[in-house]
Amino acid sequence: MIAANTLVKWFGAKLAVDAVSFTVAKGEVLGFLGPNGAGKSTTMRMLTGYLPPTSGTISIGGHHLEDDGLAARALVGYLPENAPVYPEMSVTGFLRFAAEARGLWGKERNLAVERVIETCFLEPIRRQTIETLSKGYRHRTCLAQCLLHDPPVLVMDEPTDGLDPNQKHEVRNLIRRMGADKAIILSTHILEEVDAVCSRAIVIDRGRLVANGTPAELRARSASAGQVRVRLQGPAAKEAAAALRALDGAAAAVVDAESAAGITLIVSPDPRDGRRPNLGPAVAALVAARHWTCDELRVEEGRLDEFFRAVTVPDTKREEKG
Amino acid sequence: MSCSRTRNVWAVCKRELGGYFTSPVAYVFIIIFLVLAGFFTFNVGAFFARGEAGLGAFLIWHPWLYLFLVPAVGMRLWAEERKAGTLELLLTMPLTTWQAILGKFLAAWLVLALALALTFPIVITVCTLGDPDKGVMACGYLGSLLLAGAYLAVSSMTSAMSRNQVVSFILSVVICLFLLLAGWPPVTGMLVNWAPAWLVDGVAAFSVMPWFDNLQKGVVDSRGLLYFLSLILFALFTTGVILRGRRTN
Structure with a gap:
């Protein structure tokens, strides 16, 4: 539905967006991540035809934004x-104007307005003047505006910004529901939101696209992905660490915490050919063979925030690096 | 297709009109315009003492009244949208920029036209006291309306230039003042000593006054109408160019 090309x-x-390409298909919810000033809003403004790109092309549902802007x-x-x-x-x-x-x-207009008033829970304030509304209602009024014509493509710049936790939850449910038969792009700073609603995410930093994948894929690329966390009773810390380190595919094993409840060790996998071996079964087998008591064994999926920090440059450091 | 174009313009125009009447802008403008027009006509222009059955004493003040009042209405046209961020909303709707410009312009012009229409008591007065030429009166009103439209189009252009309404107000007052004074001897006198004749004539030709005067006298000159319409279209077209060029933040 959406195709952005370089x-x-x-x-x-100032170069705000630097050769960014991506596509969004129907049924996809694409999360747009990046630090402040990375070019997220600029990209969205180009997608909606507000800003003309310096170069590159955008097509929406097969209509080129440049030649066939109104249809797009x-x-x-x-x-x-x-x-x-x-x-x-x-x-x-x-809403009538929109x-x-x-x-x-x-x-047609009245039906559409009634429909979005219902979907966005605006019934109690429908007759109020917008300037008298709370931020959450104002935000939802603008959200309602973009759903009026039941569009096949939705572009939302921080759709849950300024909402309270209940409202955030409602809006996320709404987006997820709509995601089934629309192509949606949303930008967000809230990484948990990416897990909650997005089927795919792209990370953009200083105008450049630095990552593109499903939330699980991106998580798997974070440093902690594939690490095994194990809590043991019985063995001495040193002995256990040495044994775990010796496992096939393990790069390191360090003691994370020692307490009366036991010792917690973290075993990191050794990436081979860019892939991280799953150490879970090997660790479990070792524990069983040595007759240690184990009350926790977890393979880390990795964390989005860790990945995000690894691929983007915080604005405090931007001066030196950029 | 032309039907949907008209509808698009009407959608913008309707919203804008609603905006004028839910905020004090329209009321303040109309009341101030009527009070000032009355003051100048009766107190300064000595309407009754003239003993003329015509609108001369009334219409002669309009270029000066509009000079300040029209930019005050027009300065918000784009500056406010830009400041509130609604410009982004408006220009990403499936409307052309031209339709948005025209819709907003027509709405503001209708407010000015309403203010002008509310001066009807003076027409009644003139008709009661004397036997005026109705055609000349109609022409005078037409001239006033066109002049308001021309100023408004200029204000639309300056409003698109800056998100600061004060800046856009001052700019449009200055441009309108130029249009008002361009043919005035002190202004042409400034040029006449050093500039070639074509430039002096060219500057003088920008003046709204000859065309406004003609209409006041009841002379409907197609060149005059063409002057006003082309001034309006040029200013609105420039508005579009500026809006397109300034979509940078």
């Missing part, structure tokens, strides 16, 4: 950053 955006002498934009629902709305309008008035601007008039 997008480049210069702002004056008609397929997209867009929730911009900070969810802008017209403050002096009422919620229904605003429907009309999208070519829905009369009965």
